[in-house]
Amino acid sequence: MPANGAADPLSLALANRLVGNTWNAPALEATLVGPTLRFDTDCAFAMAGARAVVTLNGSEQAHHETLYAKAGDELVVTATQAGARVYIALAGGLCANEMLGSASTNLQAGFGGHEGRALQVGDKLDLAPCEVELLRTPDEFRWAMSSSWGLRTCPAGESHLLDEPSRQALFDTNWTVDRRADRMGLRLDGPALTVSSDGRMPSAAVMPGTIQCPEDGVPYLLSVDAGTVGGYPRIAQVARLDRHVLGQLRPGDHVRLLRREPDEAVSELRAKLACWQEWLPDIEAIIL
Secondary structure, eight states: OOOOOOSSSSHHHHHHTTTTTTTTTEEEEEEEEOOEEOOOSSSEEEEEEEEEEETTTOOOOOOOEEEEETTEEEEEEEEEEEEEEEEETTTBBBBOOBBTTTTOOBOOOOOBBBTTTTOOOOOOBBBOOOOOOOOOOGGGGGGOOOEEEEEEEOOOOGGGGBBBHHHHHHHHEEEEEEEEEEEEEEEEEESSSOOOTTTTTOOEEEOEEEEEOOSSSOEEEOOOOOOSEEESSSEEEOGGGGGGGGOOOTTOOOEEEEEOOOOHHHHHHHHHHHTTTTTOTTHHHOOO
């Protein structure tokens, strides 16, 4: 069973924080193009994640602030300008069908969330609106969206199957995210790598952040909906502290893999958790 859940759990947590929800309360994840929503009741809401123009009854609204809508108001989220996913959290959280303790939608299997599918025109979502205090995300916790990203990355189980020039190219290349990019994984365009697995490697465990390389030499970066096993060499692994960034990568973005040894990645993770603890006390559960 894939991990599912928010592709960018940090942005989900930031949006939920502003409306008084638990960090992982059910919310909306909009990819590349946002929805148009009509409120049937007064409600507090907030947005975080990818940069996009958002209007309420034609008036532009800010990200990272607690906002209020009245019954009959219309919220429009335009195409994202940087980053891939916008998170819209509503006070009280959305009502959703839970499966295995999660309210996220598994699109491949068709369960969870709202009828196990993506939202469609005319869908009505229930929530339990509640009073909340006005909040703004402090500037230091508004992580910037970009078209160029650095991902701290460690060697993985089959890194040794790359020849020396390919091992160097893996960390020295400004990779480009291909059009083949979704919640399962992202194809990275760049120099072809040489990997000597003969296509006969037995299946092995994979997880979000695993970078696999088939015999054609084109690496794939697995994301939140990745399977649990794969038969291609695992040439690298994005470190835990940067895995939430995967949910904001979009076609055309540039990605640089920043090599870290495991102990370095652990040290930097501890520093990141300590920094975020002030605003998001559950940060250790958020960045997994």
